[in-house]
Amino acid sequence: MQQExxxxxxxxxxxEARFRQGSALRQLWETNLEVFQRDRMAxxxxxxxxxxxxIAVFAPILAPNxxxxxxxxxxxxxxxxAMPYWLAEPGEDVAEGYTNDFVLGTTxxxxxxxxxxxxxxxxxLLVGFSAAAAVAVIGTVIGLLAGYYGGWIDTxxxxxxxxxxxxxxxxxxxxxxxxxxxxxxxxxxxxxxxLWRDTGRVIRSQVLVIKEQAFVSAARVSGxxxxxxxxxxxxxxxxxxxxxxxxxxxxxxxxxxxxxxFLGFSDPETISWGFMLQDAFLSLALTRGAFYWxxxxxxxxxxxxxxxxxxxxxxxxVLFPRLxxx
Amino acid sequence: MSRGVVYYIAGRFLQSVxxxxxxxxxxxxxxxxxxxxxxxxxxxxxxxxQQEAALLARxxxxxxxxxxxxxxxxxxxRFDLGDTFSYxxxxxxxxxxxxxxxxxxxxxxxxxxxYGVGVLGGILMAALRGSLFERVGTTFTLxxxxxxTFWVGMLLLTFFAFQWKLLPSSGIAPAMVRYRWETEWDxxxxxxxxxxxxxxxxxxxxxxxxxxxxxxxxxxLEVLDQDYVTMSRLAGYREWRVMIQTAxxxxxxxxxxxxxxxxxxxxxxxxxxxxxxxxxxxxxxLVRAVQQADYxxxxxxxxxxxxxxxxxxxxxDILYSLLDPRVGASAQAQVS
Numbered sequence: 001m002q003q004e005x006x007x008x009x010x011x012x013x014x015x016e017a018r019f020r021q022g023s024a025l026r027q028l029w030e031t032n033l034e035v036f037q038r039d040r041m042a043x044x045x046x047x048x049x050x051x052x053x054x055i056a057v058f059a060p061i062l063a064p065n066x067x068x069x070x071x072x073x074x075x076x077x078x079x080x081x082a083m084p085y086w087l088a089e090p091g092e093d094v095a096e097g098y099t100n101d102f103v104l105g106t107t108x109x110x111x112x113x114x115x116x117x118x119x120x121x122x123x124x125l126l127v128g129f130s131a132a133a134a135v136a137v138i139g140t141v142i143g144l145l146a147g148y149y150g151g152w153i154d155t156x157x158x159x160x161x162x163x164x165x166x167x168x169x170x171x172x173x174x175x176x177x178x179x180x181x182x183x184x185x186x187x188x189x190x191x192x193x194x195l196w197r198d199t200g201r202v203i204r205s206q207v208l209v210i211k212e213q214a215f216v217s218a219a220r221v222s223g224x225x226x227x228x229x230x231x232x233x234x235x236x237x238x239x240x241x242x243x244x245x246x247x248x249x250x251x252x253x254x255x256x257x258x259x260x261x262f263l264g265f266s267d268p269e270t271i272s273w274g275f276m277l278q279d280a281f282l283s284l285a286l287t288r289g290a291f292y293w294x295x296x297x298x299x300x301x302x303x304x305x306x307x308x309x310x311x312x313x314x315x316x317x318v319l320f321p322r323l324x325x326x
Numbered sequence: 327m328s329r330g331v332v333y334y335i336a337g338r339f340l341q342s343v344x345x346x347x348x349x350x351x352x353x354x355x356x357x358x359x360x361x362x363x364x365x366x367x368x369x370x371x372x373x374x375x376q377q378e379a380a381l382l383a384r385x386x387x388x389x390x391x392x393x394x395x396x397x398x399x400x401x402x403x404r405f406d407l408g409d410t411f412s413y414x415x416x417x418x419x420x421x422x423x424x425x426x427x428x429x430x431x432x433x434x435x436x437x438x439x440x441y442g443v444g445v446l447g448g449i450l451m452a453a454l455r456g457s458l459f460e461r462v463g464t465t466f467t468l469x470x471x472x473x474x475t476f477w478v479g480m481l482l483l484t485f486f487a488f489q490w491k492l493l494p495s496s497g498i499a500p501a502m503v504r505y506r507w508e509t510e511w512d513x514x515x516x517x518x519x520x521x522x523x524x525x526x527x528x529x530x531x532x533x534x535x536x537x538x539x540x541x542x543x544x545x546x547l548e549v550l551d552q553d554y555v556t557m558s559r560l561a562g563y564r565e566w567r568v569m570i571q572t573a574x575x576x577x578x579x580x581x582x583x584x585x586x587x588x589x590x591x592x593x594x595x596x597x598x599x600x601x602x603x604x605x606x607x608x609x610x611x612l613v614r615a616v617q618q619a620d621y622x623x624x625x626x627x628x629x630x631x632x633x634x635x636x637x638x639x640x641x642x643d644i645l646y647s648l649l650d651p652r653v654g655a656s657a658q659a660q661v662s
Contacts, residue, residue: 162341163348166636168594171612171628175356178616178624251472258474259598263613277477281602286484294484298477305472 031240035314042314045247045307049125052304056121063115064102067271070110078110084292105292108283116271117296123261123272124254124304127184131253132308134192136246139199140238146200147207148230157200164197170259177265184270187257195252199245206238244315251308258301273297335644342640349632354398357625358391407626412618418626421611426630427510428498429600429607433592436527440534441585447535448542448581449574453565455547464543471536479529479602486525494522496604526603534592538581545577552576583646590638594631 036043055062065071071079082099099105104113146157173190180186210216211234219229260266261274262281276297280286285293373381382388389397401408407418447463454460470478487495498504499518507513549555550573558572559565597609604610608627615623 159341159345162345163352165639166345166349166632167352168591168628168631168635170597171594171609171631174597174613174616175624175628178619179356255472255474259476262474262476263598263601264617274474277474277480281480286480287488289484289489291484294477294480298474298481301477302469302473305474306469309468309472 025236028236028239031318032243035311035318039310039314039317041310045310045314048303048307049311052121052125052300055118056125059118059122063112063118065112065115067111067116067119068269071106071112072110079106080110081108081288081290082106082110083290087292104296105290107279107293108285113276113293113296116276117273117300119271120273120276120297120300121304123184123257123270123275124301127187127257128250128254128304128308131188131191131195131256132246132249134188135195135199135249135253136242138192139196139245140203140235140242142196142200143203144207144230144235144238147204148211148226148234154204158204161197161200164194167194169194170256173256173260174263174265177260182265182267184257184267184272186265187253187260191249191253191256195249199242199249202245203238203241206241207234210234210237240315240319244312244319247308247312247315249308251305251312254301254304254308273301331648334647338640338643342636346633346636349636350399350402350629351395353625353628353632354395357621358394402629407629408622410615410620410623412615412620412623418622421623422608422626422630425606425608425611425627427513428605429593429596429609431514432523432526432530432600432605432607433589433596435523436530436534437585437588437592439527440531441538441581441588443531444535444538445542445574445578445581447539448577449546449569451539451543452546452550452573453569464540467536467539470532473532475529475533476598476602478532479526479599482525482529483602493525495525498522498606526599526605529599529602530592530596534588537584537588541581541584542574542577545580546573549573549577579649582649583642586638586642586645590635590642593634 036046073079079099079102082102082105084103084105085098085100087105088098102112102114104117106112107116142157142161146154169190172194173187176190177186216229216233219233224233257266257272258274258277261272262278264278266272266275268275274297277294280290280293280297379388387394405419407422409415409417410421413421447467451460451463483495486493498513499507499516499522503516503518507516513519546569555568555572558568563572593608596605596607597612599605600607600609601613608631612624612627612631614620615627
């Protein structure tokens with residue numbers, strides 16, 4: 001602690017600087033707070049994530065039926081392709097083909113669509129947040145190391161980024177998903193392997209600027225080790241950038257998971273929104289115009305992806321105020 | 327072109343070749359280290375041990391890994407991608423040669439429409455900054471980027487192909503029409519082909535127009551603050567002329583680079599849409615090949631997509647350095 005205080009004093013010529021600058025964590029907290037206070041859309045995104053998180057955690061309680069079990073009626077017949085009652089003509093009693101029991105109707109083999117929708121939030125959030133965390137952490141560490149050390153470390157890491165930029169993303173995930181047992185983690189792994197490239201490059205260029213500043217040289221003069229300078233002095237000032245890319249990565253991960261599931265490379269035992277859409281597509285829900293089946297999963301994907309975009313834009317506006325007035 | 331520029335381009339070209347070599351090596355390892363035997367789907371249970379060994383020898387799979395790697399590299403350099411497992415008697419190159427044009431037509435037409443719409447939309451949004459129209463429009467564009475493309479495609483299919491029966495739902499043409507096409511030119515001259523292209527193109531445009539629109543809008547706003555724009559306003563030029571001739575021309579440059587990059591990434595990203603519309607392109611072939619464990623075909627399709635991406639990244643870099651003198655200068659300083 002003594003060392004840090006000396007460094008800050010050397011950097012600013014003011015012993016009180018330590019107080020004024022605040023601890024790194026405090027600065028970070030204030031940036032985060034500013035994002036959601038200033039930007040209503042970002043706050044909306046946060047609320048969407050919170051709402052879906054609650055739904056995901058309590059999915060087994062909230063879902064009226066098991067999402068994978070085909071359901072039978074009292075006579076023992078499968079309840080296939082039942083349309084929701086609110087789609088029936090008004091005044092009509094519950095007519096042939098409609099159902100009172102399932103808010104969004106049933107699939108072609110009699111699974112409850114609404115329950116699937118609720119369970120689908122689990123896969124989306126799990127993939128979204130773990131992939132985003134992996135992308136942000138890997139990208140940040142690589143950007144910090146490349147930017148700080150320069151030289152051959154920088155060359156190797158940035159050429160690796162070039163390679164990652166040359167690998168087609170969706171095809172890569174498909175190949176990974178096909179070689180390993182189907183699981184939602186394939187998407188997370190593939191994203192972690194490839195998508196650190198954007199975060200890494202941006203953070204590297206930011207580190208190049210920061211490391212020329214007085215407080216870094218001051219830290220070095222006072223004998224701080226390289227790793228200490230990187231993670232204690234430089235990292236806090238670039239962490240908001242990691243959050244920015246992390247928020248966008250949540251959105252990409254949810255979209256990607258949906259696409260991969262739609263193509264049929266997901267675990268058939270795990271319900272996801274992309275899987276629901278694949279199911280609908282393959283069982284010709286489109287030709288029947290079964291909107292009650294097609295529209296809800298797509299809307300859920302759109303809402304969560306938008307939440308990620310909005311939060312990312314919120315960070316952008318706080319970090320790059322030049323964009324704000326635009 | 328100065329010597330510095332030539333050196334820069336040559337350097338970037340060598341770098342791209344290196345990147346491609348590393349990708350190809352990773353691809354080799356990925357497919358060789360795959361848990362399942364690459365011939366698993368090919369080898370029938372009735373095969374005798376000798377037949378199996380003969381087959382392994384035919385595909386060179388009995389040799390040690392490093393020898394296989396050398397053979398693989400030599401073959402790739404000669405563009406020999408081997409034989410497919412699932413299409414009897416056809417080479418991977420035959421299949422890909424038939425797919426590639428379809429993917430390129432779809433990619434280029436959707437990118438051109440999307441960037442046209444995006445650039446004009448971006449200028450409009452910049453001109454109307456602060457208005458309700460601009461806020462609604464920008465939010466709408468963000469929404470289109472958040473909607474999964476395959477879902478947009480499904481909705482369009484439901485309405486245009488199944489409910490209203492206005493447009494065909496899949497493929498590039500009925501077999502009896504395809505049969506008459508002898509060359510790519512016949513295909514391009516066929517109205518049936520273009521009718522089949524409308525829905526997939528429109529679906530992609532819904533997604534792709536967002537990036538150029540948002541990019542153009544923010545570039546325009548930046549450029550409109552510059553002195554030379556103020557000058558041309560003061561000189562008495564009409565507002566639309568200032569917007570289009572002075573501001574838009576300068577704001578276009580980053581959009582052009584994005585378009586170049588977009589060609590590469592769209593070819594990789596069209597995989598999903600090609601599958602929704604059964605569009606016989608690289609993406610659909612890749613998915614099928616993976617599903618049928620046709621490893622040579624999957625590897626070939628992957629290689630071709632990666633090749634296009636690396637090449638377009640190279641072009642975008644060159645373009646950027648030529649258009650933005652600052653990048654060129656620093657790049658020249660680095661190499662010379």
